[in-house]
Amino acid sequence: MKTPKKKTAESPYSWLEVDRKKCSRCSLCVEMCPMDVLRMGEEKVPCMRYPDDCWYCDVCVSICPKKAITLKGLPYLIR
Amino acid sequence: MLHVKKADIVIIGGGAAGAMAAIHARRANPALKVVILDKSRIETSGGAGRGMDAINTIPLPPYSDPEDFVEMQTKITEGILDQEVSYVYGERCPRLVQELEEITGRAKGDLFPVDERGNYQLRYVQAVNKPMMLYMDGGDLKRSLAKAVHATGAEVYDRTPVLKIFAGDGRVVGVLGFNIRTGEYLFIAAKAVCLTAGPAGRMGLANSGYLSNTYEFPGNSGDGYTLAYEAGAELVNMECYQALTMLKDFQGPACGYVAGTRGAKSTNRVGEGIGTHAYPSGDTRLATWRTFAEGKGPIYLHTDRLPEEVIRIIEHIQFGTERTGRYLFHKGRKQDYRQPKCLELAFAEEIGACGGHSSSGVNGNRRGETNIPGLFVAGDVDAGLPFSFLGGALAMGGLIGEEAARYAAEADWAGGNPRSRAREEIRDFEAPLRRKQGLPAHLVEFKARTRLQYYLKPPKNPEYHRIAVWWMERIRREDLPEIKAENYHDLLKAYEIRSILLVGEMMARASLFREESRWGYQHWRVDFPEKQREWDGAWVVVRKGEKGMELGKKKVPPYRRNFPTSMEYSYPKLSFDLGVLFQKAPHYQNPMGDPWTKARMEKRGRAGRKEGG
Numbered sequence: 001m002k003t004p005k006k007k008t009a010e011s012p013y014s015w016l017e018v019d020r021k022k023c024s025r026c027s028l029c030v031e032m033c034p035m036d037v038l039r040m041g042e043e044k045v046p047c048m049r050y051p052d053d054c055w056y057c058d059v060c061v062s063i064c065p066k067k068a069i070t071l072k073g074l075p076y077l078i079r
Numbered sequence: 080m081l082h083v084k085k086a087d088i089v090i091i092g093g094g095a096a097g098a099m100a101a102i103h104a105r106r107a108n109p110a111l112k113v114v115i116l117d118k119s120r121i122e123t124s125g126g127a128g129r130g131m132d133a134i135n136t137i138p139l140p141p142y143s144d145p146e147d148f149v150e151m152q153t154k155i156t157e158g159i160l161d162q163e164v165s166y167v168y169g170e171r172c173p174r175l176v177q178e179l180e181e182i183t184g185r186a187k188g189d190l191f192p193v194d195e196r197g198n199y200q201l202r203y204v205q206a207v208n209k210p211m212m213l214y215m216d217g218g219d220l221k222r223s224l225a226k227a228v229h230a231t232g233a234e235v236y237d238r239t240p241v242l243k244i245f246a247g248d249g250r251v252v253g254v255l256g257f258n259i260r261t262g263e264y265l266f267i268a269a270k271a272v273c274l275t276a277g278p279a280g281r282m283g284l285a286n287s288g289y290l291s292n293t294y295e296f297p298g299n300s301g302d303g304y305t306l307a308y309e310a311g312a313e314l315v316n317m318e319c320y321q322a323l324t325m326l327k328d329f330q331g332p333a334c335g336y337v338a339g340t341r342g343a344k345s346t347n348r349v350g351e352g353i354g355t356h357a358y359p360s361g362d363t364r365l366a367t368w369r370t371f372a373e374g375k376g377p378i379y380l381h382t383d384r385l386p387e388e389v390i391r392i393i394e395h396i397q398f399g400t401e402r403t404g405r406y407l408f409h410k411g412r413k414q415d416y417r418q419p420k421c422l423e424l425a426f427a428e429e430i431g432a433c434g435g436h437s438s439s440g441v442n443g444n445r446r447g448e449t450n451i452p453g454l455f456v457a458g459d460v461d462a463g464l465p466f467s468f469l470g471g472a473l474a475m476g477g478l479i480g481e482e483a484a485r486y487a488a489e490a491d492w493a494g495g496n497p498r499s500r501a502r503e504e505i506r507d508f509e510a511p512l513r514r515k516q517g518l519p520a521h522l523v524e525f526k527a528r529t530r531l532q533y534y535l536k537p538p539k540n541p542e543y544h545r546i547a548v549w550w551m552e553r554i555r556r557e558d559l560p561e562i563k564a565e566n567y568h569d570l571l572k573a574y575e576i577r578s579i580l581l582v583g584e585m586m587a588r589a590s591l592f593r594e595e596s597r598w599g600y601q602h603w604r605v606d607f608p609e610k611q612r613e614w615d616g617a618w619v620v621v622r623k624g625e626k627g628m629e630l631g632k633k634k635v636p637p638y639r640r641n642f643p644t645s646m647e648y649s650y651p652k653l654s655f656d657l658g659v660l661f662q663k664a665p666h667y668q669n670p671m672g673d674p675w676t677k678a679r680m681e682k683r684g685r686a687g688r689k690e691g692g
Contacts, residue, residue: 015429035291035298036238036259050568050683052521055291056404057129066278074404074517077329079411 010039010047015072016060017043022068029060031071051075081264082500083381085113086234087487088480089254090408091241092303094125094296095469096458097275098224098478098544102182103480104273105231108488113233114267116256118240118276118298118571122225125277126296126459127469130218130400133336135468137172138211141201145169150642154463155206156438157597158616158644159316161636163445164463164475171474176213179473183223189216202340206646211630212340218400239265240302240571243504244272244310244454246495251310251453252493255501257508259567266465266501270482270490271453274441275476276303277580278321278433278459280525281534281575285330285428290524291331293488294323294436295459300558300575301432303460303580307441307621308581312449314441315462315618315633317582317589319601320537321437322364322427324378329408331401332422333380338393343382345424347375359466361599362648367426368537368600370435380422390416427600432582434458435472437601438465442620447479453486455479463485475487510560511573517563520572526555527576531583538653539590539604547587584628589619592630599648606649615644623659 006015020043029046030038037054046069048054056074073079089103093115104113138148148169149162150191176199180190187193192200192214228235239256250365253268279521280295281457291297308314324333335345344371346352347370354363355598370376394416398406401418414421421439434440443456443463457479458472467475511517527550534547561576564570594613596603616638620631 022173032120032123034119034125034128034296036571052289053291053297055293056402056407057123058403059123059129062129062403063123071404071407072409073411075289075291077287077533078330078408079293 005043011042011049011051013051014048015051015074016046016048017070017072018047019068020045022066024066024068026065032063033060062071080599081266081498081505081671082113083266083268083498085268085492087110087269088273088483089267090115090273090275090353091227091244091254091306092125092276092458093121093228093235094275094277094458094472095127095224095477096472097121097220097273098228098423099473099476100273100480101228101233101482102224102231104484105233107481109232109259110523111484111487113231114236116236116239116241116265118238119464120237120640121235122222124296124298125221126299127217127401128221128296129216130215131220131469132396132400133215134213134465134470134635135204135336137176137213137470138169138209139172139176139201139213140522141198143209143211144199144638147207148211149640151205151207151209151211152465153642155358155646157361157610157646159597159635160465161436161444162461162638162640163636164443166639167445167468167478168464168471168474169477172470175474175477178477179220182227184222190217195452204336204340204358204529206360212336213242219396229600236265240574241276241306242574243419243501243509244274244306245500246451246454247493247495247497249452251451252495252497255504259571261485262567264501265506266498268492270487270492271299271455271469271477273483274303274307274454274456274460275458275472276306278431278435278440279304279578280431280433280434281579282528282583282586283430283535284525286425286527287314287328287330288525290528291523294326294330294332295431295433299459302575303579304432304440304582304585305578306457307449307454307460308585308621310451310454312441312451312454312622314439314585314621316438316440316622317432317585318593319438319598320535320586321431321433321439322537322600323359323385323436324367324424324426325428327377327423329405330429331405333395334393334422335380337396338380339355340383341389341392342385343380343393343653345378345380347378349375351375352687353378359437361601363649364427364500364600365603371426372651378424378426379420381419381423382416383419411425422600427536430532430586432586433469434461434463436464436466438462442618446482446577447475448482449687451679453490455483484592501611507576509570511562511564517561518558520562520564520576521568522580523554523558523562524572524576525550526558527583529581531533531579535583535590537600537603541591541600541604541606545589548584551584551587555580563607585621588628588630593619598649599646600642604648605653
């Protein structure tokens with residue numbers, strides 16, 4: 001049996017991908033997400049904390065000054 | 080912790096209307112302290128948060144004027160409007176366009192298109208034959224507005240939804256806000272309050288079952304309606320439901336405006352066009368309902384027949400402003416706008432209430448005043464300027480900023496100490512956090528919204544509307560006291576459900592009160608399937624009474640011009656020939672009762688309903 005991973009702020013169900021090399025940890029995406037979905041997670045990189053509130057508006061991607069964020073897809077129920 | 084502050088003007092909601100209210104209030108009187116409270120971040124909040132590609136309804140010279148706009152509004156509201164508000168809006172439009180260019184720092188011809196004569200280039204989309212739609216390269220509109228708000232010196236509190244508007248002695252006294260990141264409370268005593276908190280956009284739940292699968296910004300859960308109602312304000316047209324044609328599953332705009340105004344056509348499965356115009360008025364909605372009822376769905380928006388150049392323009396807009404997740408939506412389904420039947424549209428998957436996309440909300444007059452002195456309203460929570468989209472929010476937002484500034488300069492500070500009332504509110508609000516266990520907020524929301532969608536969806540069945548009221552009351556009584564919140568984010572969700580239930584009840588009760596049909600699909604009652612003369616020029620008013628929700632009838636102000644108040648449609652006669660499904664056959668008659676089970680029950684000595692099953 002695998003050892004459970006250490007609990008983090010990140011939801012295991014997420015469609016946000018952050019390039020850790022590009023991300024400057026500025027947290028602008030966390031501040032600007034209109035639905036309060038994001039939080040800073042492991043290694044102070046943004047993650048989806050409340051994925052079910054995502055309106056797939058893409059603000060996080062468009063606002064990132066380092067172009068470090070990509071959305072892999074949309075919420076499962078509407079894909 | 081409860082912080083106490085004072086401000087001349089408090090603005091609830093920093094969307095398009097709220098941002099403009101702040102800018103205009105400070106400009107009108109720089110001596111006034113102006114505060115904005117926003118549930119989200121003013122840079123990205125509200126329907127225009129990610130950007131906007133057009134102002135759908137804006138009369139501009141020399142191609143259209145305020146008279147044209149009022150004629151159009153009178154027609155699509157079927158006479159249920161305050162024409163004076165529409166005139167005021169029409170008159171402010173030319174200035175609005177210039178102001179937006181100034182705020183965004185964009186030259187004429189850059190933010191909005193101009194024609195070879197130097198006039199703003201308008202397109203046709205409305206229910207009258209006048210052009211009133213203006214394209215816009217507005218991907219960063221909200222960022223520009225936010226910058227302008229900060230530059231005015233207005234104080235901004237982001238992530239701070241308002242929980243209560245306090246009114247006393249017949250006027251507003253202040254507001255209570257809560258910061259969902261820090262958990263701190265903020266009571267602000269205010270002379271004037273501008274309510275710009277958006278529509279009730281999280282009501283009926285779309286078929287996908289995803290709670291944030293909403294056309295409106297999902298943060299707009301109808302709190303503005305609830306805040307106004309609780310403070311004693313009058314709401315009107317709650318029975319004129321928002322019911323839109325959407326891109327199936329995406330719940331984003333069907334792009335009838337983006338693609339339709341650039342040459343794309345939509346048809347049903349058998350190739351018939353739907354409606355005569357793209358405006359979201361009752362007649363086009365009725366035609367849309369009918370096509371689905373006839374089994375001719377789905378409706379497709381055909382982009383594959385357009386020239387490549389036009390397809391690229393549509394992609395540029397759809398994937399570049401508003402909700403750019405649309406690109407991923409199509410990509411995930413391996414869809415391309417060059418393919419036939421790529422854009423499947425659905426209808427009325429989420430019933431809601433909105434001033435800007437319909438005509439429901441707080442009853443604001445030509446100055447944005449409500450029946451409560453000091454409370455002003457604009458944007459999607461305002462019913463004063465129906466079907467007016469972003470343009471209405473921007474222009475009337477600016478107007479109420481000026482009016483609130485004038486009012487606040489002359490008003491005194493209200494007496495009394497509402498702090499103890501604020502503490503009561505806080506105790507109720509925090510209750511879900513204090514519970515050790517209970518219902519997750521998302522489950523309660525799912526239950527409320529599925530019930531709303533099922534029972535409220537037109538054609539309106541009065542019995543179903545009564546059942547909807549029963550559900551809202553039941554969930555309020557039994558489930559709200561059981562919600563458990565794990566953190567402040569959850570706590571806000573629990574709070575928002577209160578608004579969803581209350582607005583749902585307003586919609587159902589107002590629909591039952593208006594004993595006629597009007598606005599095509601939007602208020603089509605199967606038991607009163609015609610327009611009734613006694614309801615001409617009359618609102619249904621919803622307000623909070625001593626014993627609960629009160630409804631009344633109120634005449635709209637006299638018209639300045641007698642434009643036509645009807646549209647060309649008639650309600651379908653629901654008399655389908657349903658055929659013969661079962662042959663008539665004799666049925667065996669079973670005897671009443673069941674002696675065998677009764678004997679077994681008596682033998683066990685456990686008579687009674689408990690065991691009876």
